[in-house]
Amino acid sequence: MGIAFAFATNDDVVTIAGLDAQRATWLGWLAVVAGALSTIDLIIDRRGAARRRGEAVALLSALKAEYRAAAQGLGEPEAARLEGRYIDIVTRIPEIPERLFNRLKAKHLLKVEVSKELSAHPGISSLRARIRVALRATKG
Known part of the structure:
Protein backbone atom coordinates (compact mmCIF):
# COMPACT_ATOMS: atom_id res chain seq x y z
CA MET A 1 0.00 0.00 0.00
CA ASP A 45 6.68 -17.43 15.54
CA ARG A 46 4.43 -19.84 13.65
CA ARG A 47 7.17 -21.00 11.30
CA GLY A 48 9.53 -21.74 14.18
CA ALA A 49 6.84 -23.66 16.07
CA ALA A 50 5.96 -25.66 12.97
CA ARG A 51 9.64 -26.46 12.43
CA ARG A 52 10.04 -27.60 16.06
CA ARG A 53 6.96 -29.82 15.79
CA GLY A 54 8.26 -31.32 12.54
CA GLU A 55 11.59 -32.09 14.21
CA ALA A 56 9.73 -33.74 17.11
CA VAL A 57 7.77 -35.93 14.70
CA ALA A 58 10.99 -37.00 12.98
CA LEU A 59 12.68 -37.80 16.31
CA LEU A 60 9.69 -39.79 17.56
CA SER A 61 9.42 -41.69 14.27
CA ALA A 62 13.08 -42.67 14.46
CA LEU A 63 12.66 -43.74 18.08
CA LYS A 64 9.59 -45.81 17.17
CA ALA A 65 11.64 -47.59 14.51
CA GLU A 66 14.37 -48.29 17.08
CA TYR A 67 11.81 -49.76 19.48
CA ARG A 68 10.40 -51.99 16.73
CA ALA A 69 13.86 -53.21 15.75
CA ALA A 70 14.81 -53.90 19.36
CA ALA A 71 11.49 -55.47 20.35
CA GLN A 72 12.65 -58.96 19.42
CA GLY A 73 15.50 -59.30 21.90
CA LEU A 74 15.29 -56.32 24.22
CA GLY A 75 17.99 -56.87 26.85
CA GLU A 76 18.53 -54.78 29.95
CA PRO A 77 21.21 -52.46 28.45
CA GLU A 78 19.17 -51.88 25.30
CA ALA A 79 16.01 -51.13 27.30
CA ALA A 80 17.89 -48.61 29.46
CA ARG A 81 19.39 -46.93 26.38
CA LEU A 82 15.98 -46.63 24.67
CA GLU A 83 14.40 -45.31 27.86
CA GLY A 84 17.10 -42.64 28.08
CA ARG A 85 16.55 -41.66 24.46
CA TYR A 86 12.79 -41.56 25.01
CA ILE A 87 13.15 -39.23 28.01
CA ASP A 88 15.56 -37.00 26.08
CA ILE A 89 13.22 -36.71 23.10
CA VAL A 90 10.03 -36.19 25.12
CA THR A 91 11.60 -33.34 27.11
CA ARG A 92 12.45 -31.54 23.84
CA ILE A 93 8.99 -31.80 22.29
CA PRO A 94 7.11 -28.48 22.26
CA GLU A 95 3.99 -28.49 24.40
CA ILE A 96 0.57 -28.50 22.80
CA PRO A 97 -1.20 -25.23 23.62
CA GLU A 98 -4.12 -25.81 26.01
CA ARG A 99 -6.58 -24.13 23.64
CA LEU A 100 -5.74 -26.66 20.89
CA PHE A 101 -5.55 -29.84 22.97
CA ASN A 102 -9.23 -30.93 22.89
CA ARG A 103 -9.61 -30.19 19.18
CA LEU A 104 -6.45 -32.15 18.34
CA LYS A 105 -7.43 -35.03 20.62
CA ALA A 106 -10.88 -35.25 19.00
CA LYS A 107 -9.25 -35.29 15.56
CA HIS A 108 -6.84 -38.03 16.65
CA LEU A 109 -9.60 -40.17 18.17
CA LEU A 110 -11.64 -39.81 14.98
CA LYS A 111 -8.64 -41.01 12.96
CA VAL A 112 -8.30 -44.02 15.28
CA GLU A 113 -11.97 -44.92 14.85
CA VAL A 114 -11.78 -44.54 11.06
CA SER A 115 -8.68 -46.73 11.06
CA LYS A 116 -10.52 -49.41 13.06
CA GLU A 117 -13.42 -49.22 10.62
CA LEU A 118 -11.08 -49.62 7.65
CA SER A 119 -9.44 -52.63 9.31
CA ALA A 120 -12.79 -54.22 10.13
CA HIS A 121 -14.12 -53.71 6.58
CA PRO A 122 -11.30 -54.02 4.05
CA GLY A 123 -12.08 -52.48 0.71
CA ILE A 124 -14.32 -49.64 1.84
CA SER A 125 -13.22 -46.13 1.09
CA SER A 126 -11.87 -43.75 3.67
CA LEU A 127 -14.86 -41.45 3.10
CA ARG A 128 -17.31 -44.30 3.67
CA ALA A 129 -15.47 -45.29 6.85
CA ARG A 130 -15.69 -41.69 8.12
CA ILE A 131 -19.42 -41.62 7.37
CA ARG A 132 -19.97 -44.91 9.21
CA VAL A 133 -18.07 -43.61 12.24
CA ALA A 134 -20.07 -40.36 12.19
CA LEU A 135 -23.35 -42.26 11.99
CA ARG A 136 -22.31 -44.52 14.87
CA ALA A 137 -21.44 -41.44 16.94
CA THR A 138 -24.83 -39.82 16.37
CA LYS A 139 -26.70 -43.01 17.34
CA GLY A 140 -24.74 -43.51 20.57
Whole structure:
Protein backbone atom coordinates (compact mmCIF):
# COMPACT_ATOMS: atom_id res chain seq x y z
CA MET A 1 0.00 0.00 0.00
CA GLY A 2 2.93 2.32 0.65
CA ILE A 3 3.96 1.97 -2.99
CA ALA A 4 0.52 3.20 -4.02
CA PHE A 5 1.38 6.60 -2.56
CA ALA A 6 4.03 6.97 -5.25
CA PHE A 7 1.18 7.14 -7.73
CA ALA A 8 -1.08 9.34 -5.60
CA THR A 9 -1.78 12.87 -6.72
CA ASN A 10 0.29 15.73 -5.42
CA ASP A 11 -2.61 16.85 -3.24
CA ASP A 12 -1.88 17.02 0.45
CA VAL A 13 -5.14 15.22 1.29
CA VAL A 14 -5.66 11.62 0.16
CA THR A 15 -8.98 9.75 0.41
CA ILE A 16 -8.89 6.03 1.18
CA ALA A 17 -12.08 4.06 1.85
CA GLY A 18 -13.98 7.32 2.29
CA LEU A 19 -11.54 8.70 4.87
CA ASP A 20 -9.64 11.92 4.15
CA ALA A 21 -6.20 12.46 5.66
CA GLN A 22 -2.88 13.97 4.76
CA ARG A 23 -0.49 11.75 2.87
CA ALA A 24 1.96 11.87 5.80
CA THR A 25 -0.81 10.67 8.16
CA TRP A 26 -1.60 7.70 5.92
CA LEU A 27 2.08 6.80 5.68
CA GLY A 28 2.37 7.07 9.47
CA TRP A 29 -0.55 4.71 10.03
CA LEU A 30 0.84 2.32 7.43
CA ALA A 31 4.15 2.26 9.31
CA VAL A 32 2.36 1.64 12.64
CA VAL A 33 0.33 -1.25 11.20
CA ALA A 34 3.38 -2.79 9.49
CA GLY A 35 5.39 -2.51 12.71
CA ALA A 36 2.61 -4.04 14.80
CA LEU A 37 2.16 -6.95 12.38
CA SER A 38 5.91 -7.59 12.32
CA THR A 39 6.05 -7.61 16.13
CA ILE A 40 3.08 -9.98 16.36
CA ASP A 41 4.70 -12.30 13.81
CA LEU A 42 7.93 -12.33 15.83
CA ILE A 43 6.08 -13.11 19.06
CA ILE A 44 3.86 -15.84 17.60
CA ASP A 45 6.68 -17.43 15.54
CA ARG A 46 4.43 -19.84 13.65
CA ARG A 47 7.17 -21.00 11.30
CA GLY A 48 9.53 -21.74 14.18
CA ALA A 49 6.84 -23.66 16.07
CA ALA A 50 5.96 -25.66 12.97
CA ARG A 51 9.64 -26.46 12.43
CA ARG A 52 10.04 -27.60 16.06
CA ARG A 53 6.96 -29.82 15.79
CA GLY A 54 8.26 -31.32 12.54
CA GLU A 55 11.59 -32.09 14.21
CA ALA A 56 9.73 -33.74 17.11
CA VAL A 57 7.77 -35.93 14.70
CA ALA A 58 10.99 -37.00 12.98
CA LEU A 59 12.68 -37.80 16.31
CA LEU A 60 9.69 -39.79 17.56
CA SER A 61 9.42 -41.69 14.27
CA ALA A 62 13.08 -42.67 14.46
CA LEU A 63 12.66 -43.74 18.08
CA LYS A 64 9.59 -45.81 17.17
CA ALA A 65 11.64 -47.59 14.51
CA GLU A 66 14.37 -48.29 17.08
CA TYR A 67 11.81 -49.76 19.48
CA ARG A 68 10.40 -51.99 16.73
CA ALA A 69 13.86 -53.21 15.75
CA ALA A 70 14.81 -53.90 19.36
CA ALA A 71 11.49 -55.47 20.35
CA GLN A 72 12.65 -58.96 19.42
CA GLY A 73 15.50 -59.30 21.90
CA LEU A 74 15.29 -56.32 24.22
CA GLY A 75 17.99 -56.87 26.85
CA GLU A 76 18.53 -54.78 29.95
CA PRO A 77 21.21 -52.46 28.45
CA GLU A 78 19.17 -51.88 25.30
CA ALA A 79 16.01 -51.13 27.30
CA ALA A 80 17.89 -48.61 29.46
CA ARG A 81 19.39 -46.93 26.38
CA LEU A 82 15.98 -46.63 24.67
CA GLU A 83 14.40 -45.31 27.86
CA GLY A 84 17.10 -42.64 28.08
CA ARG A 85 16.55 -41.66 24.46
CA TYR A 86 12.79 -41.56 25.01
CA ILE A 87 13.15 -39.23 28.01
CA ASP A 88 15.56 -37.00 26.08
CA ILE A 89 13.22 -36.71 23.10
CA VAL A 90 10.03 -36.19 25.12
CA THR A 91 11.60 -33.34 27.11
CA ARG A 92 12.45 -31.54 23.84
CA ILE A 93 8.99 -31.80 22.29
CA PRO A 94 7.11 -28.48 22.26
CA GLU A 95 3.99 -28.49 24.40
CA ILE A 96 0.57 -28.50 22.80
CA PRO A 97 -1.20 -25.23 23.62
CA GLU A 98 -4.12 -25.81 26.01
CA ARG A 99 -6.58 -24.13 23.64
CA LEU A 100 -5.74 -26.66 20.89
CA PHE A 101 -5.55 -29.84 22.97
CA ASN A 102 -9.23 -30.93 22.89
CA ARG A 103 -9.61 -30.19 19.18
CA LEU A 104 -6.45 -32.15 18.34
CA LYS A 105 -7.43 -35.03 20.62
CA ALA A 106 -10.88 -35.25 19.00
CA LYS A 107 -9.25 -35.29 15.56
CA HIS A 108 -6.84 -38.03 16.65
CA LEU A 109 -9.60 -40.17 18.17
CA LEU A 110 -11.64 -39.81 14.98
CA LYS A 111 -8.64 -41.01 12.96
CA VAL A 112 -8.30 -44.02 15.28
CA GLU A 113 -11.97 -44.92 14.85
CA VAL A 114 -11.78 -44.54 11.06
CA SER A 115 -8.68 -46.73 11.06
CA LYS A 116 -10.52 -49.41 13.06
CA GLU A 117 -13.42 -49.22 10.62
CA LEU A 118 -11.08 -49.62 7.65
CA SER A 119 -9.44 -52.63 9.31
CA ALA A 120 -12.79 -54.22 10.13
CA HIS A 121 -14.12 -53.71 6.58
CA PRO A 122 -11.30 -54.02 4.05
CA GLY A 123 -12.08 -52.48 0.71
CA ILE A 124 -14.32 -49.64 1.84
CA SER A 125 -13.22 -46.13 1.09
CA SER A 126 -11.87 -43.75 3.67
CA LEU A 127 -14.86 -41.45 3.10
CA ARG A 128 -17.31 -44.30 3.67
CA ALA A 129 -15.47 -45.29 6.85
CA ARG A 130 -15.69 -41.69 8.12
CA ILE A 131 -19.42 -41.62 7.37
CA ARG A 132 -19.97 -44.91 9.21
CA VAL A 133 -18.07 -43.61 12.24
CA ALA A 134 -20.07 -40.36 12.19
CA LEU A 135 -23.35 -42.26 11.99
CA ARG A 136 -22.31 -44.52 14.87
CA ALA A 137 -21.44 -41.44 16.94
CA THR A 138 -24.83 -39.82 16.37
CA LYS A 139 -26.70 -43.01 17.34
CA GLY A 140 -24.74 -43.51 20.57
